[in-house]
Amino acid sequence: MNNSRLKIGSIALSALVLAACGGGSSNNDDDDFVAPEQDAQFEITTTNLTNAQIMSPVAVIMHKSGFNNFIDGQPASVAVEVLAEGGDNGQLLSEAAAAEQYIASGSTGPVLPSSIGDSLTLDVPAAELSDLRLSVMTMLIRTNDAFTGLNATNISDMEVGSSRTFNAPTWDAGTELDDEAGVNMPGTGGEGFNATRNDRIDLVRFHNGVVTNASPEFGLPTSDLTEADRFLNPTSRIVVRRVR
Numbered sequence: 001m002n003n004s005r006l007k008i009g010s011i012a013l014s015a016l017v018l019a020a021c022g023g024g025s026s027n028n029d030d031d032d033f034v035a036p037e038q039d040a041q042f043e044i045t046t047t048n049l050t051n052a053q054i055m056s057p058v059a060v061i062m063h064k065s066g067f068n069n070f071i072d073g074q075p076a077s078v079a080v081e082v083l084a085e086g087g088d089n090g091q092l093l094s095e096a097a098a099a100e101q102y103i104a105s106g107s108t109g110p111v112l113p114s115s116i117g118d119s120l121t122l123d124v125p126a127a128e129l130s131d132l133r134l135s136v137m138t139m140l141i142r143t144n145d146a147f148t149g150l151n152a153t154n155i156s157d158m159e160v161g162s163s164r165t166f167n168a169p170t171w172d173a174g175t176e177l178d179d180e181a182g183v184n185m186p187g188t189g190g191e192g193f194n195a196t197r198n199d200r201i202d203l204v205r206f207h208n209g210v211v212t213n214a215s216p217e218f219g220l221p222t223s224d225l226t227e228a229d230r231f232l233n234p235t236s237r238i239v240v241r242r243v244r
Contacts, residue, residue, distance in 0.1 A: 040123070040242065042124060044134070045118075048116075053141065054110055055110060057138070058109075063103050069092065079094075080092065081175040084176075085173070085193045086186055093105050134153045140170065141187030148170045153166060170206070171206060174199050174202050176199055180222060181222050209230060210230055
């Protein structure tokens with residue numbers, strides 16, 4: 001038999017074996033391809049419900065359970081103190097980013113009284129959705145150390161296209177005496193953060209509201225706040241919408 005015929009026969013046989021095994025087809029590769037899961041996306045919007053209290057830049061943190069910015073009845077961290085006394089959320093965001101439960105975070109600008117703030121959109125890996133928590137914090141700047149927001153709220157069961165609304169109370173950081181003196185409140189031109197803690201309780205707790213100087217009988221002599229600065233709970237409304 002001619003050698004060239006032997007070679008042609010061998011090549012043809014090899015082609016048949018490859019075809020039977022699927023080695024020569026790209027269609028099977030396409031069928032087996034699994035696209036990576038797309039990140040989920042959440043839009044967070046904060047509304048200021050007060051009459052005259054400007055809210056400082058809003059810190060928004062996505063994280064897993066086990067992380068808390070603060071705990072009711074426990075002393076505030078320095079990061080919370082810095083935010084609650086001066087409205088600076090930088091240290092709070094850095095502290096969150098260093099935690100092992102951290103997923104994503106961001107900040108929006110100040111929110112004026114009776115106004116809706118800018119929305120913030122955060123991406124969350126699909127693998128993190130089963131244990132997803134949301135924390136939001138902002139200071140009421142015409143106070144000594146009051147802040148409002150959410151603390152490790154569970155949003156792991158939200159579906160695409162759904163939204164959820166949370167009405168948030170006001171907390172007292174317990175780090176500064178609520179004297180309502182203008183020199184001690186950033187919103188009245190006074191100082192912000194002061195490392196010295198002069199609140200006798202020194203524990204995070206629900207805020208009782210400002211007294212103001214509106215009443216000569218029941219007002220606070222040291223207060224530079226007026227009736228307009230008073231607030232009732234809730235002071236903020238946080239709307240979370242899952243975009244994808």
